[in-house]
Amino acid sequence: MNALSPAEKAELLDALLTARPELRGQAEELATRRLSQVDPTGVADGVESALRFVEIDELNGRAGHRPGIGYLHPVDAAAEILDELLQPFLDDLQRHARLGMTVAATEVAVGILHGLYRCRDGGSESLLEYSPDFADERAEQIVRQCRALAVDLPVDDLVDALPGWEPLFGHGWSMR
Numbered sequence: 001m002n003a004l005s006p007a008e009k010a011e012l013l014d015a016l017l018t019a020r021p022e023l024r025g026q027a028e029e030l031a032t033r034r035l036s037q038v039d040p041t042g043v044a045d046g047v048e049s050a051l052r053f054v055e056i057d058e059l060n061g062r063a064g065h066r067p068g069i070g071y072l073h074p075v076d077a078a079a080e081i082l083d084e085l086l087q088p089f090l091d092d093l094q095r096h097a098r099l100g101m102t103v104a105a106t107e108v109a110v111g112i113l114h115g116l117y118r119c120r121d122g123g124s125e126s127l128l129e130y131s132p133d134f135a136d137e138r139a140e141q142i143v144r145q146c147r148a149l150a151v152d153l154p155v156d157d158l159v160d161a162l163p164g165w166e167p168l169f170g171h172g173w174s175m176r
Contacts, residue, residue: 039111040107040108043114043115044115051115052128054082056126058081059074059078062081074130075131089111089115093105093108093112093145094145098149102150106151106154120135122135143169155169
């Protein structure tokens with residue numbers, strides 16, 4: 001089993017569930033349990049790692065003149081790359097919310113916000129240096145997205161943990 005790729009394991013699971021339909025309920029229960037277990041610190045670490053440690057050389061292939069497209073400024077190219085790196089986390093937030101897993105969705109959102117908060121100071125030699133407002137702007141988008149998805153953020157905790165971002169959590173949020 002360890003030699004199989006993730007895609008091969010997925011194919012094997014599908015084949016097993018087709019051959020043994022009585023296992024489907026147990027598999028769904030295990031999947032639900034797995035999806036509901038979200039570690040916000042792990043999410044924050046993942047966001048920070050994805051955004052902070054991407055090679056600055058990525059700009060070389062994006063910024064500048066692009067045939068048939070035009071000129072892309074390094075600031076815009078950096079934001080584009082950073083958005084692509086953040087997207088899997090946003091997809092995870094939407095997936096949990098869409099499945100009605102509100103507690104897990106909240107944990108994902110909290111993790112994303114903490115990860116972005118850690119990236120406010122991009123430092124030198126990183127893509128964040130080229131997009132200094134990225135973390136603040138994306139945090140605001142996350143808060144708006146949570147409102148749209150009816151994901152209730154723990155505002156009091158976030159205000160305490162993310163100093164300087166208090167305005168993001170303005171009126172309209174229930175306080176827990």
